[in-house]
Amino acid sequence: MAHEQQTFNISVPDSELELLRKKLDLARFPDELEESGWEYGAPLADVRRLVERWKDGFDWRAAETKLNKLPQFTRDIDVDRFGTLNIHYVHVKSEATDAIPLLFVHGWPGSFLEVSKILPLLTSTGEHPSFHVVALSLPGFGFSEGAQKTGFRIAQYAEVGHKLMLALGYNTYAVQGGDWGNIICRNLAHLYGPKHVKAWYTNLPIGRPPTFRDSPLLYLRSLLTPFSAQDVKGLERNRLWDFKYKGYMYIQQSKPQTVGYSQADSPVGLLAWIYEKLVSWTDSYPWEDDEVLTWVSLYWFSRAGPTAAARIYYEYFNFVAASTPPWTGIPLGISYFPKEILYTPRLWMRTVGNVVYESEHTVGGHFAAYEQPEALVGDLREMFGKPDLAKLFK
Amino acid sequence: MAHATEKSFKVSVPDSELELLRKKLDLVRFPDELDGSGWNYGAPLADVRRLVARWKDGYDWRTAEAKINELPQFTRDVDVDEFGTLNIHYVHVKSDAKDAIPLLFIHGWPGHFMEVSKMLPLLTSSSGDHPSFHVVACSLPNFGFSDAAKQTGFKIEKYAETLHKVMLALGYNEYAVQGGDWGYCVARSMAYAYGPKHVKAWHTNSPVSGPPTLYDSPLLYLKFMTTPFTAAETESFKRHQAKSYNTGGYMEIHRTKPQTIGYSLADSPVGLLAWIYEKLVAWTDKYPWDDDEVLTWVSIYWFSRAGPTASGRIYYEFLSRMAESTPPWSPVPLGLSYFPEEVAPYAPKLWMRTVGDVVFEAEHNAGGHFAAYEQPEALADDLRAMFSKPALAKLFK
Numbered sequence: 001m002a003h004e005q006q007t008f009n010i011s012v013p014d015s016e017l018e019l020l021r022k023k024l025d026l027a028r029f030p031d032e033l034e035e036s037g038w039e040y041g042a043p044l045a046d047v048r049r050l051v052e053r054w055k056d057g058f059d060w061r062a063a064e065t066k067l068n069k070l071p072q073f074t075r076d077i078d079v080d081r082f083g084t085l086n087i088h089y090v091h092v093k094s095e096a097t098d099a100i101p102l103l104f105v106h107g108w109p110g111s112f113l114e115v116s117k118i119l120p121l122l123t124s125t126g127e128h129p130s131f132h133v134v135a136l137s138l139p140g141f142g143f144s145e146g147a148q149k150t151g152f153r154i155a156q157y158a159e160v161g162h163k164l165m166l167a168l169g170y171n172t173y174a175v176q177g178g179d180w181g182n183i184i185c186r187n188l189a190h191l192y193g194p195k196h197v198k199a200w201y202t203n204l205p206i207g208r209p210p211t212f213r214d215s216p217l218l219y220l221r222s223l224l225t226p227f228s229a230q231d232v233k234g235l236e237r238n239r240l241w242d243f244k245y246k247g248y249m250y251i252q253q254s255k256p257q258t259v260g261y262s263q264a265d266s267p268v269g270l271l272a273w274i275y276e277k278l279v280s281w282t283d284s285y286p287w288e289d290d291e292v293l294t295w296v297s298l299y300w301f302s303r304a305g306p307t308a309a310a311r312i313y314y315e316y317f318n319f320v321a322a323s324t325p326p327w328t329g330i331p332l333g334i335s336y337f338p339k340e341i342l343y344t345p346r347l348w349m350r351t352v353g354n355v356v357y358e359s360e361h362t363v364g365g366h367f368a369a370y371e372q373p374e375a376l377v378g379d380l381r382e383m384f385g386k387p388d389l390a391k392l393f394k
Numbered sequence: 395m396a397h398a399t400e401k402s403f404k405v406s407v408p409d410s411e412l413e414l415l416r417k418k419l420d421l422v423r424f425p426d427e428l429d430g431s432g433w434n435y436g437a438p439l440a441d442v443r444r445l446v447a448r449w450k451d452g453y454d455w456r457t458a459e460a461k462i463n464e465l466p467q468f469t470r471d472v473d474v475d476e477f478g479t480l481n482i483h484y485v486h487v488k489s490d491a492k493d494a495i496p497l498l499f500i501h502g503w504p505g506h507f508m509e510v511s512k513m514l515p516l517l518t519s520s521s522g523d524h525p526s527f528h529v530v531a532c533s534l535p536n537f538g539f540s541d542a543a544k545q546t547g548f549k550i551e552k553y554a555e556t557l558h559k560v561m562l563a564l565g566y567n568e569y570a571v572q573g574g575d576w577g578y579c580v581a582r583s584m585a586y587a588y589g590p591k592h593v594k595a596w597h598t599n600s601p602v603s604g605p606p607t608l609y610d611s612p613l614l615y616l617k618f619m620t621t622p623f624t625a626a627e628t629e630s631f632k633r634h635q636a637k638s639y640n641t642g643g644y645m646e647i648h649r650t651k652p653q654t655i656g657y658s659l660a661d662s663p664v665g666l667l668a669w670i671y672e673k674l675v676a677w678t679d680k681y682p683w684d685d686d687e688v689l690t691w692v693s694i695y696w697f698s699r700a701g702p703t704a705s706g707r708i709y710y711e712f713l714s715r716m717a718e719s720t721p722p723w724s725p726v727p728l729g730l731s732y733f734p735e736e737v738a739p740y741a742p743k744l745w746m747r748t749v750g751d752v753v754f755e756a757e758h759n760a761g762g763h764f765a766a767y768e769q770p771e772a773l774a775d776d777l778r779a780m781f782s783k784p785a786l787a788k789l790f791k
Contacts, residue, residue: 022421026414030660030703032653033546040546040710041653149429247650251643257427257436258672259643262658262665264425269658269665276654307425314435318640 003076003167008088009068010143012301017060020267020300024055027268042276050275051268053289060301063294070116074143077163079156087164088143088303089136090115094123096130100384100393101170103161103188104135107179108309109274110367111142111298117373122380129384131174136164138180139304140311146304153315154323158187162196172196172393176380178203178368180312183323189332189353190325198392200353201333201383203368203376205344207352215327215351222347230336230360234343241341245280248273252310253317260307263299270306271296281366283339331392333357333383337372339365357383400563403467403483405459405539407697412455415663415696419450422664434640437672445671446664448685455697458690462508469539472559474552476545482560483539483699484532485510489518491526495781495790496566498557498584499531502575502600503648503705504670505764506538506694507531512770517777524778525787530564532557533699534576536707542700549711550719554583558592568592568790572777574600574765575738576708579719585728585750586721594789597729597754597780599765599773600738603745610722611748618744627742630732634740641676641737644669648709656703659695666702667692677763679735727789729754729780731773735762754780 032044071092076084090112093099102122104115115135122131139160140146147156161184165173175197177185182202189200210218227235251259262269274296278287299306316323332353334346338361349355359379364372384390427439465485472482485507488494497517499510510531517527533540535548535556543552557580561569571593573581578598585596606614623631647655658665670692674683695702712719728750730743746752756776761769781787 019421019423023418023423026418026421028414028418028661028701030653030656030701031542031544033707034544036546036653040707041651041656044653047657146426147428148426150431150434244650247643247647248654250646251655254640254643255436255672257425257431257439258668259647259655259658259665260425260436261442261668262655262662265423265664266658266662268661269655272654272657276651305423305425311428311435 003084005073005075005167008072008074008143010064010072012060012064016301021055023267024051027051029268038280042272042279046275047268047272050271050289050292054267054271054293058290058293060297063290063297067113067294070119075164075167077160077167079159082147082149082152082156085139085145085147085160087136087139087145087160088112089134089164090119091134091168092119092123093132094125094130096125098394099123099130099132101165101168101173102131102133102380103165103173103175104133104369105161105175105177105181105184106135106138106141107177107181108141108312109277109295109299110179111295112137113295113298114367114370118369118377121373121377128381129390131380132170134165134168134170136161138184138312140308141302141304142298143303146308146311151315152311153319154183154187155191157184157312158191161188162192165196172198174199174201174384176201179366182206183316186328186352187323187325189330190328193328193330197330199331199333199384199389201335201357201380203335203337204340204342204366205334205336205349205352206342207344207348209348210351218347218350225347227345231345234345238343245341248277249313253313256310256314257307260310263306263310267300270300274299281339281341282371283337283363283365285365285367285371327351327353329354331356331389333379335359335361335368335376335379337361337364337366337368340368341366356389357386400468400470403469403539404463405467407455407459411697416450418663419446422446424664433676437668437675441671442664442668445667445685445688449663449667449689453686453689455693458686458693465511465514470560470563472556472563474543474556474559477543477548477552480535480541480543480556482532482535482541482556483507484530484560485514486530486564487514487518488528489520489526491520493790494518494520494526494528496561496569497527497529497777498561498569498571499529499766500557500571500573500577500580501531501534501537502573502577503708504673504691504695505575506691507533508694509764509767513766513774516770516774525781527777528566530561530566532560534580534708536700536704537698538694539699542704547711548707549715550579550583551587553580553708554587558584558588562592568594570594570781571596573598575763578602578738579712582749583719583721585726586724589724589726593726595727595729595753595781595786596750597731597777599731599733600736600763601730601732601741601746602738603741603749605745606748614744614747621744623742630740630742633734634736637735638737638739644673645709648706649713650710652706652710653703656706659702659706663696666696670695677735677737678768679733679760679762681762681764681768723748724750727751727753727786729776730756731765731776732757733761733763733765733769734759737763753783753786
């Protein structure tokens with residue numbers, strides 16, 4: 001069933017801007033413990049300052065115009081058992097004739113905007129692979145519709161990405177993702193490779209340690225291979241993550257509706273909820289207030305509302321086994337950024353897929369495409385410059 | 395340092411706060427909801443919409459306030475070591491009975507001082523052949539109409555210290571303590587720190603403990619390892635597991651980033667409402683909540699002196715130093731009441747013997763987490779039965 005593509009420009013109604021302004025005018029702030037820094041959450045001074053700017057100074061229409069420089073479209077995608085979802089995406093073709101179609105998959109609290117800095121680099125022509133780039137708003141995020149009923153799991157997110165690529169005429173393509181993009185790309189590779197998905201890359205490698213039952217050789221290898229210094233440091237960061245930073249994940253995976261009332265109703269609440277991540281998950285990225293406010297506004301003004309986005313946590317974490325594919329032979333590229341929130345030793349990643357490319361960086365965090373666009377693009381160019389990968393797309 | 399006077403207190407929320415709430419409720423923006431999600435994803439949209447509509451139009455805070463103010467309330471300054479002076483709010487009702495036992499009632503989250511209101515007349519009554527009590531129910535620091543702590547590190551021991559000083563200031567040199575939820579942790583801390591000299595006995599309706607360990611309680615450990623769970627205990631474990639699945643998210647965010655979630659709770663009445671309402675329903679035993687009843691509970695948080703955000707910090711301060719703030723076994727007599735729909739992790743009676751000297755146990759067929767509010771007669775009866783025991787009664791002579 002062919003659906004037509006429509007061009008799309010973000011155009012938030014005046015009434016929404018007005019409502020936001022009224023709410024910001026009535027903002028009620030909590031107190032803060034003396035000298036608590038970031039320990040208890042986003043600091044009050046930061047949040048107050050950002051709210052002030054949001055009320056007075058931040059110009060959404062200017063931000064909107066800038067966003068609309070990205071060529072955006074929508075089209076209906078039929079999702080088995082979920083009906084038709086109208087999906088929003090950025091799409092830029094390279095001039096290179098042999099450019100590789102690449103689907104960029106964001107996560108939470110990310111968005112299609114995360115592709116904006118790597119876009120010109122990926123699509124450019126030169127002595128390196130070029131890419132046609134598609135960056136969708138995941139269902140329930142940005143300007144895509146959300147599912148209306150329960151059970152929209154990772155496989156469904158992958159189905160949407162896949163059908164979008166096919167609809168755009170990309171019968172064979174590669175996928176790239178961090179955060180939720182990691183597991184979605186893993187599912188894309190498993191479900192639609194090698195016929196359609198030829199390779200996948202992630203800047204948030206996630207994998208379990210090998211078990212004797214599932215990967216006996218890797219398991220033996222893991223027994224004989226000591227952890228590297230990087231492994232030790234990374235696994236320690238994981239423990240810290242588990243102990244101090246996972247709270248948001250627990251509430252979103254268990255009661256996304258309950259926390260969702262706050263996210264839908266309070267711009268201050270939503271701002272703090274997201275801003276805390278933007279700072280603590282990045283590698284000293286020099287966020288500008290307006291930059292933060294644009295990111296948050298994409299959630300505040302999202303088509304499905306901010307509450308819909310977090311449901312992905314529920315649908316994944318209550319059904320992890322169903323959402324975790326077995327090992328897949330589709331070529332996999334992984335890269336390590338030092339301030340990424342989760343760390344997986346490289347050996348363990350061999351339980352996930354056919355690792356053909358690895359890279360390591362000395363700067364950068366969770367939002368790698370946004371923090372370190374050249375580095376990420378460098379990885380992709382190197383990975384897809386390999387002859388055996390390049391030829392998969394000929 | 396003793397502060398001279400207690401001041402009598404009446405809840406009196408400024409008009410400006412009522413006005414702000416009204417304005418915010420007028421601007422509410424609701425999320426959508428997934429078909430068929432029921433309560434699984436959180437508080438249902440229809441319930442929240444209905445409650446918000448009532449809060450805007452129909453619910454009368456001033457009436458609720460007047461009802462609260464029927465209870466004799468007071469405030470007094472308490473010096474808390476390293477935290478300066480906190481002004482503490484409490485209900486205090488003396489019994490006519492001259493040998494009444496001073497009893498401190500401690501609430502938790504999302505509870506408040508009014509949880510004691512149904513038990514009050516029962517506990518203070520001097521007619522009948524049962525013990526009577528002088529009852530004190532504080533708003534914990536950071537809750538209700540008490541001050542908030544201003545510095546980091548206000549751990550459970552500090553809540554205990556504050557409440558102990560209130561009891562002493564009221565002239566109760568010897569007293570008993572009753573608590574559920576955080577009230578359990580604070581009561582346990584008080585028993586350990588101030589008993590048996592001051593705290594003569596304590597009781598909880600949410601008994602929580604891990605199993606005995608070889609290191610701490612070798613004999614109990616031996617018993618634990620060699621005694622199978624009874625059918626009833628197995629049933630209780632199963633029931634608790636089912637009931638508590640996916641309910642701990644709020645605790646995880648409170649314990650790690652209470653300030654971050656706190657911006658939402660301070661700014662959004664509907665957000666706060668949903669946050670609390672979900673627990674009022676999930677944690678009770680089919681308690682027939684009235685909309686106005688729910689709104690009064692939530693309003694106490696919305697209009698709280700310290701603001702709703704401060705109340706979440708108790709999770710951070712305890713759970714970041716849980717081992718340190720969990721006292722060892724104490725000889726102070728301990729009473730337990732088990733309610734079937736309690737949401738706190740189930741601890742069989744054997745395990746509770748690692749906590750204190752268990753002298754009283756009761757089991758009920760109905761009731762949940764907010765036992766004093768859901769089952770006031772049952773809980774009051776338990777306390778009367780516990781303190782009827784000659785060994786206990788004589789502690790207060």
